[in-house]
Amino acid sequence: MKILIIEDEREIAQSIKDYFKTNGIQCETAENYNLARTKIDSYDYDCILLDLMLPDGDGFDILKELKAKNKTEGVIIISAKENLETRLEGFNLGADDYLTKPFHLAELLVRMQALIRRKNFKGSNSVVFNEITVEIFSKTVTVNDIKLDLTKKELDLLLFLIGNENKVLSKSAIAEHLSGDMADMLDNHDFIYAHIKNLKKKLTQAGSGDYIKTVYGLGYKWENEQ
Amino acid sequence: MSNKKLLLKTTNSFLIYAVIILLVAAPVFYYTCQWLYIYETDEVLLFHKGAFVKESHSNYTANDIAAWNKYNHNVTIVPDMGVNKDSIVGEMIFEAMANEKEPFRILYAPVEINGKKYTYIEKRNLVEMEGMVISVAFMFLFIIIILLIGIIWISKKSAAQIWKPFYNTLGQIEEFEIDKNSPPEFIATDIDEFDRLNKSLERLIEKNTVIYKSQREFVxxxxxxxxxxxxxxxxxxxxxxxxxxxxxxxxxxxxLNKDVSRLNRLNKNLLLLSKIDNESYLDRDTIVLSEYIDKHLGFFIEQAQAKNVKINTHFKNILRTKGNTALTEVLLNNLFLNAIRHNIKNGVIDIIIENNSLKFVNTGQQTPLGAQSIFNRFSKINPSSQGNGLGLAIIKKICEINHWDIRYSFTDNLHTFEVIF
Incomplete structure (x- = not known):
């Protein structure tokens, strides 16, 4: 899988690159408008991460160009701009998702995975991890073909954990992912503990491996036992 | 000291001046009239006496004098009373016709008839004068009062006209709020002072608006x-x-993770406040409050679980309000989180909708919060809490721009935040 990161802050681009590398995602970076245009013209990507404020141009122009050239890349806007108008304009110009800075890398990763799943969707849209299968559309989870009864939050949490396999996830990253729009207001992230506990219990009771590990002082990690 | 209106004040001094002049002028006028009348009467008395002497009554006999005295009511000739020169005195004399004493002027003058000395006495009734002086005084008063009323009325009218631009300016400035409406537009005036006032106010407002805007933009x-x-x-x-x-x-x-998300939250809240200031949330919709609360109750119950706080809702009627949806949601979320954040273990939150009021009643610290400062930015209720001191400021700001009323009260160890829509 190959993605393009259009971002003028090199260090942010580098962090994304490093984080995604271990998940088998190959990242290319473009730190300005012109470079981004050249790269889009010459290559095809699975996904493009787009910062709107570039030193030599407007991120929206890149969206227009992709549209004009009938390119099918999924685009996630990553921007410090946070207002409804910018968001709507981005979606109107063909962006698939919008993430406001600052964000958690884990959040960006699962959003991108979801986007790519939607783009590559051929009849079924599912996430499989060993004996666990999550059907995205029907929102069903099975362990060794036995259906599991999960709440919406637990399902969301499961996808977040699997998507960030082998990554240490901070409590705040999980809490912010689970609370969506409300995330900016929460000052207490302890509520995720109950969700983790319940999910863990339901999975192990259904005979799945115990993949959720607690990382001391930090948060949790989804880890393959082997 | 109570403040008086400008126009009232100018007419008041007019009135006071008029009353003083009237009080002083009335007696002066009365006595002057009286003096003039008496002076005239005395002249007439002397003139009559002069005529009497001139008409050569000097050859009157004692019989003639008796006859004169018989037929003349006002003039009598009596034997010499020892009067050496003409003298006039005022006296009250009983008048049989009126059956009371009336004021008279009486002239005593020495005359010589047939070589004998006599005293000429003539009296004139002053009653006519009293009537005349009084009616003249009344006319005078009447004219003065008409004159005064006219002057006051005209001055009031013209003052109102003159001060009109001033009152217009005053009204506009009273209405003006730097963070809300557009700058006032003063009506043009041909009065130099008002024109200067308007111009300097315009300059002042313009300057302050620029400063205010740049400060807002800075945030x-x-x-x-x-x-x-x-x-x-x-x-x-x-x-x-x-x-x-x-x-x-x-x-x-x-x-570190906690710190950065706290920093992030603070920044987002500051951004939200400045966006509200910059009128980024203008579109308004109808919102059914209970629907929103019901929809997100699960989320908040989950948040409250850590403290084992129970949330009860009592919706007594359907409360619809007009406002910006996004901001109203922020308001409700903040009220919710505020009630959870400052709650105690095993506490309770009651959400009550009644008529046009929404109340969040919650358990918490045992003392009331300082009602004056809690809505200020960065005024922290509990220094050790994770709150950033902007939650209530945001609540207040949202209520302000929607013209809703937010109140805090503390009764029976319960904290109540009430929004009146």
């Missing part, structure tokens, strides 16, 4: 600019926590 820009370093900070921590860390390092990175 928004600063908050915006902070987002990039915050993003760098966040992504680096995310990267850092993937490394093989010791327990000690893990704990440190974990607490």
């Amino acid at each position: 928004e820009n600063a908050a915006h600019e902070l987002q990039t370093p915050l993003a760098l900070f966040q992504t680096k921590i995310d990267t850092l926590q993937q490394l093989d860390l010791t327990r000690e390092q893990s704990a440190l990175v974990g607490s």
Whole structure:
């Protein structure tokens, strides 16, 4: 899988690159408008991460160009701009998702995975991890073909954990992912503990491996036992 | 000291002046008239006497004098009373016709008839004068009063006309709020002082608006600019926590994570406040409050679970309100989180909708909050809490721009935040 990161802050681009590398995602970076245009013209990507404020141009122009050239890349806007108008304009110009800075890398990763799943969707849209299968559309989870009864939050949490396999996830990253729009207001992230506990219990009771590990002082990690 | 209206004040001094003049003028006028009348009467008395002497009554016999005295009511000739020169005195004399004493002027003058000395006495009744003086005084008063009323009325009218631009300016300034409406437009005036007043006010307002705007923009820009370093900070921590860390390092990175999300939250709230200031949330819709609360109740119950706080809702009627949807949601979320954050273990939150009021009643600290300062920015209720002191400021701001009323009260150890829509 190959993605393009259009971002003028090199260090942010580098962090994304490093984080995604271990998940088998190959990242290319473009730190300005012109470079981004050249790269889009010459290559095809699975996904493009787009910062709107570039030193030599407007991120929206890149969206227009992709549209004009009938390119099918999924685009996630990553921007410090946070207002409804910018968001709507981005979606109107063909962006698939919008993430406001600052964000958690884990959040960006699962959003991108979801986007790519939607783009590559051929009849079924599912996430499989060993004996666990999550059907995205029907929102069903099975362990060794036995259906599991999960709440919406637990399902969301499961996808977040699997998507960030082998990554240490901070409590705040999980809490912010689970609370969506409300995330900016929460000052207490302890509520995720109950969700983790319940999910863990339901999975192990259904005979799945115990993949959720607690990382001391930090948060949790989804880890393959082997 | 109570404030008086400008126009009232000018007419008041007019009135006071008029009353003083009237009080002083009335007696002066009365006595002057009286004096003039008496003076005239005395002249007439002397003139009559002169005529009597001139008409050569000097050859009158004693019989003639008796006859004169018989037929003349006002003039009598009596034997010499020892009067050497003409003298006039005022006296009250009983008048049989009127059956009372009336004021008279009486002239005593020495005359010689047939070589004998006599005294000429003539009296004139002053009653006519009293009537005349009084009616003249009344006319005079009447004219003065008409004159005064006219002057006051005209001056009031013209003053109102003259001060009109001033009152217009005053009204516009009273209405003006720097963070809301557009600058006032003063009506043009041909009065130099008012024109100067308007011009200097315009300059003052313009200058302050520019300062206010740049300050507002500064907050928004600063908050915006902070987002990039915050993003760098966040992504680096995310990267850092993937490394093989010791327990000690893990704990440190974990607490760094908390700090950065606190910083992030603070920044987002500042951005929100400055956006409300910058009128980014203008579109209004009808919102059914209970629907929103019901929809998100699960989320808040989950948040309250850590403290085992129970949330009860009592919706006595359907409350619809007109406002910006996004902001109304922020308001409700903040009220919810505020009630949870400052609650105690095993506490209770009651959400009551009744008529046009929404109440969040919650248990919490045993003392009331300082009602004056709690809605100020960065006034922290509890210094050790994770709150950033902007939650209530945001609540207040949202209520303000929607013209809703927010109240805080503390009764029976319960804290109540009430919004009147």
